[in-house]
Amino acid sequence: MAVELINVSKIYNSGVAKTVALDGVNLSTAPGEAVVLMGPSGSGKTTLLNIIATLDRPTSGHVLIMGVDVAKLPERELERFRLKNIGYLFQSFNLVPYLTAEQNVALPLIALGVKKELALLRARALLEFVGLGNAARLYPHQMSGGMQQRVAIARSLATKPPILILDEPTSNIDLDNAAVVLGLITLANRLMKTTVFVATHDPEVARIATRIVYMRGGRAYESPEPPRRELKINLEHAASAFEKIRHIDELIGL
Amino acid sequence: MQRLCVDHIVMLAAGDFRMRIARYFLTALAISVGVALVVALATVSDAARSYVEQTLYKVYPADVMLYSDTINIPQRLLDVLRKSPSIESAEGIIITTGLYNGKVVSIVGIPLKDVDYFAIDLISGRLPVSGGEAVVEESVEARPGDEITIKVYSGALGGERTLRVKVVGVMRSFLKGFIGAFRLNLVVVPLDWLQQNLDTGPFVNTVLITARNKAEVKALYATLKETFKDAQVFSQENLLETVNQVFNALNAVFSVISGAALATAAITTFAVMSITTRERLREFGLLKAIGISSRDITLSVAAEVMAIALAAGAVGVVAGFYGASFVKQILVGMGINFDVPITFRPIYAAIGLATAIVVAAVGALVPMYRVAKLRPLEILRLWQ
Ligand SMILES: Nc1ncnc2c1ncn2[C@@H]1O[C@H](COP(=O)(O)OP(=O)(O)OP(=O)(O)O)[C@@H](O)[C@H]1O
Ligand SMILES: [Mg+2]
Numbered sequence: 001m002a003v004e005l006i007n008v009s010k011i012y013n014s015g016v017a018k019t020v021a022l023d024g025v026n027l028s029t030a031p032g033e034a035v036v037l038m039g040p041s042g043s044g045k046t047t048l049l050n051i052i053a054t055l056d057r058p059t060s061g062h063v064l065i066m067g068v069d070v071a072k073l074p075e076r077e078l079e080r081f082r083l084k085n086i087g088y089l090f091q092s093f094n095l096v097p098y099l100t101a102e103q104n105v106a107l108p109l110i111a112l113g114v115k116k117e118l119a120l121l122r123a124r125a126l127l128e129f130v131g132l133g134n135a136a137r138l139y140p141h142q143m144s145g146g147m148q149q150r151v152a153i154a155r156s157l158a159t160k161p162p163i164l165i166l167d168e169p170t171s172n173i174d175l176d177n178a179a180v181v182l183g184l185i186t187l188a189n190r191l192m193k194t195t196v197f198v199a200t201h202d203p204e205v206a207r208i209a210t211r212i213v214y215m216r217g218g219r220a221y222e223s224p225e226p227p228r229r230e231l232k233i234n235l236e237h238a239a240s241a242f243e244k245i246r247h248i249d250e251l252i253g254l
Numbered sequence: 255m256q257r258l259c260v261d262h263i264v265m266l267a268a269g270d271f272r273m274r275i276a277r278y279f280l281t282a283l284a285i286s287v288g289v290a291l292v293v294a295l296a297t298v299s300d301a302a303r304s305y306v307e308q309t310l311y312k313v314y315p316a317d318v319m320l321y322s323d324t325i326n327i328p329q330r331l332l333d334v335l336r337k338s339p340s341i342e343s344a345e346g347i348i349i350t351t352g353l354y355n356g357k358v359v360s361i362v363g364i365p366l367k368d369v370d371y372f373a374i375d376l377i378s379g380r381l382p383v384s385g386g387e388a389v390v391e392e393s394v395e396a397r398p399g400d401e402i403t404i405k406v407y408s409g410a411l412g413g414e415r416t417l418r419v420k421v422v423g424v425m426r427s428f429l430k431g432f433i434g435a436f437r438l439n440l441v442v443v444p445l446d447w448l449q450q451n452l453d454t455g456p457f458v459n460t461v462l463i464t465a466r467n468k469a470e471v472k473a474l475y476a477t478l479k480e481t482f483k484d485a486q487v488f489s490q491e492n493l494l495e496t497v498n499q500v501f502n503a504l505n506a507v508f509s510v511i512s513g514a515a516l517a518t519a520a521i522t523t524f525a526v527m528s529i530t531t532r533e534r535l536r537e538f539g540l541l542k543a544i545g546i547s548s549r550d551i552t553l554s555v556a557a558e559v560m561a562i563a564l565a566a567g568a569v570g571v572v573a574g575f576y577g578a579s580f581v582k583q584i585l586v587g588m589g590i591n592f593d594v595p596i597t598f599r600p601i602y603a604a605i606g607l608a609t610a611i612v613v614a615a616v617g618a619l620v621p622m623y624r625v626a627k628l629r630p631l632e633i634l635r636l637w638q
Contacts, residue, residue, distance in 0.1 A: 055543055055630045075629075076547065083545025090543075093536055098269035110262040111546050155544075 001064065002162060002195040003029040003052055008061035010047050010218075021047040022058070023218035029211075031162065034189045034196040036206050039215030045199035046167055048215070052197060053088050053165050054078050066162060083112055087156030087194075089166040094152030095140040101127060101151045102136040108158045114252055119158075122248045126154035128241035130184055146177025153184050157192070160254045164188060166198045170205060182208050184238065191242050262546070266554040267561070270534070277526050278558070282566035284522035285613055288515040289570025289606045290577055295508040296605060297578040297596055303501050305594040316429070316462035317471045320478055321349070322485040325452070325459040335463065340474055342466045345371055346458035348448055352404040352417065352441070359394060359404060359439040361417070362428070363448030363458075372429050374442065379423030385447030389423040391440040396421045404441065406452065417451055419443060429462075516613050523617025527559065531621045535628075542630035552626040559618040560611065567610025571603050 010022040021044045029035055037045045050056035051063060054070050063070050066085055073081060082088075095104045105123035110116055124136050130150040140148055149169060156164055166185065170178035186208045189196045198205055206212055212223035271278060320327070325348055335344040348363040364372050369381055374389055379398035382389055390396050400421045407414055419441070428440050449455065463478070465471045475489040531538075541551055579596045 050631060053543070076549075079542070079545050079547040081545070082543070086545070088543050090540075093540065096266070096269065096537055096540065098273040099265065103265060103269070107262055107265065107546070108544050110259065110265065111544075111550065113259050116261045159545075 001028050002031045002033070002066065003027070003197075004062070004064040005048075005052070006062040006064075008048075008051060008058045008063060010044070010051065010056070011059045020218050022051070024061070025218075025220045027213065027220060029195055029197075031195055032189065032193045034186070034208055034210045035198070036209035036212050037197065037199040037215055037220075038201070038203075038206065038212060041201075043215035044218040045215050047218075048220075049165050049167050049197060049199055052163070053086050054082050055088075083108055084159055085161050085163055087159075087161040087164040089149075089152050089156050089164070089169050091168045092145065092149075092172045094155070095148055097140050100137050100139055101132060101143070101154075104140070104151060105155045105158050108155065109252075112159055114254075118248070118252050122245065122252065122254075123154070123158065125241055125244045125248055126157055127151065129157075129187075129238050129245060130154045131180065131237055133237075133241075144177075146173040146180070149173050149177065149181055150184065153181060153188070157188055157194070160192065160249065162193075162195060164194045164196045166196070168200055168202075169198065170200070170202055178202075178204070187238050187242070191239070263550050263554045263557060266541075266551070267558040270530075270554075271558050271561070274530060277530070278562050281523050281526045281614075282562050282569070284519040285563060285566035285610050286570035286573060288512065288519040288613060289567050289610050290574035291512040291515045292609050293571050293574025293602050293606045294578040294581070295505075295512055296602060297575055297598075298581070298594075299501060299505055299508060300599070301578075301594040301596050303497070306497050316345075317465045317468070317489060318463040318475050318478060319488040320461040320463065320482055320485050321488065322459045322482075325350075325454045325457045327458050327461060327482075327485070329456040329458060332461065335461070340466055340470045342464040343371070344464075345462045347445060347460045347462065348452070348454070348458050349460050350406060350452070352406040354394065354402055354404045354439075354441070357394070357439060359441050361404065361406065361441045361443060361448065363443055363445035365445045372442070374423075374428055375426040377424045377426050379421070382422055382442070382444055385444055385450070386419055387422045387443070388419040389425050389442045390421055391428070391438075392424055392426065394439050394441060396424070398422055398424065415452065417443075417448075516609065520613045520617040523559070523614050524620065527555075527618045527621035531555070531625050538625060538628055539630055539632075542628070548626050548628065552622055555622055555625055556618070559614050559622070563610045563614030564607060566614075567607040570610060571606035574606065575602060 005025050005027040008022055008025045009020070012019040012021055023044075025044075025048060027035075037048065039045055047056065051058050052065065054063075054065070054073075057071060065081075068081065070078065070081065095101075096107065099107065102120055102123045105126050106116070106119040109119035109122060114122075124133070127133055127136050130153050132147060132150055132154070135143060135147060135151070140151075143151065149172070153169075156166075164185070169185070170181055173181065182205060185196055185198070188194045189208070196208075198208070200206075212225075214221045214223060327346065329346050332344045332346045335341050345365070345368055347365075348361075350361050352359050352361050366382065374381060376389070377392065379389070388402075390402075396402050398421055402419055402421060404417045404419065405414055406417055425440075425442070428442060445458070449457070463474065465474050471489060475487060479487045538551055542548065575596075575598055582594065582596055
């Protein structure tokens with residue numbers, strides 16, 4: 001199992017009021033699955049993603065990620081664990097403002113101990129993968145929101161993490177870029193065997209799912225209907241860039 | 255302990271530095287002003303002190319002066335003193351007070367054979383060569399050729415005596431001012447003649463002693479003080495002590511001034527770092543969500559602060575040193591006799607850089623601690 005949630009609850013205690021954000025969630029995910037979380041605002045999607053991303057700890061229950069019980073890890077080890085295993089994409093503000101696109105993408109790899117030149121090499125290949133091969137030297141403020149989000153996808157794939165987590169990745173960008181982003185997520189999911197978790201309000205995003213989980217009042221309900229998977233966009237450049245990435249990975253030993 | 259790789263830390267530090275260069279420049283400016291003040295004041299204070307000390311040693315031929323109120327120090331004592339291995343020279347003289355023309359004058363009897371030792375700085379006329387001849391200080395207002403009469407009240411020996419001397423020279427200074435610190439209106443006459451006229455016999459009341467080794471002056475002073483309990487013993491050390499007291503007081507004032515500048519620099523650093531880390535909260539949250547460790551984030555902030563501090567410190571050291579030289583030039587140009595040699599010492603660089611680092615560290619400590627203690631979710635919540 002890539003991710004195993006056993007009876008996970010999260011209760012926020014703000015002194016006066018108690019909010020049950022997650023209420024006994026059970027969810028097992030095999031490697032290579034693409035799980036789309038849907039549900040109304042406040043139903044606990046972000047809370048669940050944060051817990052899987054090891055950014056938050058459950059009030060009760062167990063969280064096993066790649067077989068590791070992350071609740072037991074101290075913060076310092078969690079940092080390293082996240083670096084290696086989790087790619088996280090927020091709704092917006094995913095890039096360090098004073099680093100170029102390639103530096104942003106290379107950052108997690110360098111932090112992992114990969115030599116700077118090799119990290120930048122892989123970063124540029126990843127930027128090609130997301131269709132931004134010639135934006136490598138641009139700063140975030142020189143790019144549109146959609147481009148930034150694509151750079152962020154490249155960054156979240158930098159350390160070849162087995163798990164990719166995206167919280168409403170398309171809600172702040174235009175339709176065309178949203179389509180590209182979804183295509184890229186699917187490619188990552190299929191080609192790199194990355195396990196994907198996406199939270200969204202957008203039914204369009206459900207197209208990339210292998211499983212759909214509905215959230216309501218902190219509880220998770222699995223959708224019985226088999227999701228449709230169709231990709232309309234042409235992502236040939238991504239596929240060829242992927243070959244390049246594989247080659248570089250052999251060099252780095254990722 | 256996981257291997258510390260610095261590339262990403264440097265990348266973060268350099269990137270942020272470039273983005274906020276204006277405010278970091280201001281921080282550096284505040285620090286370098288404080289450091290420059292510290293270095294400039296240390297330079298000036300050191301230079302002035304060493305100048306005064308050197309001048310004292312160079313100017314005064316004697317290191318220790320033995321003085322008795324009555325003329326009761328046997329001249330034979332001089333031979334004994336001269337035999338001591340730690341004593342370079344010993345000269346016996348008589349200093350006594352008289353009245354000339356309604357003016358209090360100091361009559362000094364010196365042995366003519368050692369006249370060079372007393373460094374009489376003549377303006378006009380010549381040195382005395384026989385009894386009854388005198389060289390007087392300008393302030394006595396007598397000219398070569400004048401015959402003057404001085405009334406002497408020589409205390410213990412009793413009674414009033416009259417000395418008649420012929421002025422043969424007028425001098426600017428005597429003993430390079432060593433006596434001048436105690437006496438005014440000097441009238442210098444031959445010692446043996448003075449002893450005859452005052453009926454003192456082979457006695458003097460003042461002995462000027464020069465040590466062979468300046469390091470022994472203190473010990474010599476102590477020994478003489480112990481041996482001649484009736485006499486007063488003066489040494490340059492006493493003068494130096496006064497000088498040191500003055501400098502210490504000055505340094506205290508300087509410390510307050512540079513302390514205020516350094517406190518300002520630390521507060522500036524604190525303000526800038528507080529604002530900056532608050533602005534960077536989103537970024538830190540993002541970095542932590544990616545998996546960059548708190549340690550590395552904190553280190554990147556620390557690296558930036560230290561780079562700023564070191565650059566500011568280096569600039570401050572150079573500016574402080576040249577500033578001190580410049581101020582000296584201005585003072586000299588204004589006609590103020592502040593001709594102290596300003597020399598650079600490595601300790602200034604060490605003090606300057608250490609000051610810069612301490613000031614920056616003090617200023618940045620609290621903001622950096624806050625960064626180190628941040629939890630990713632606390633930050634992410636701020637912008638979700
Ligand atoms: N830090 C917190 N303190 C208190 N309550 C919180 C906190 N974070 C989330 N909650 C509450 O937990 C519940 C679930 O929030 P969550 O953000 O997971 O919902 P969501 O499904 O992501 O909503 P949206 O679709 O609007 O993003 C909400 O009621 C929310 O108010
Ligand atoms: Mg949410």
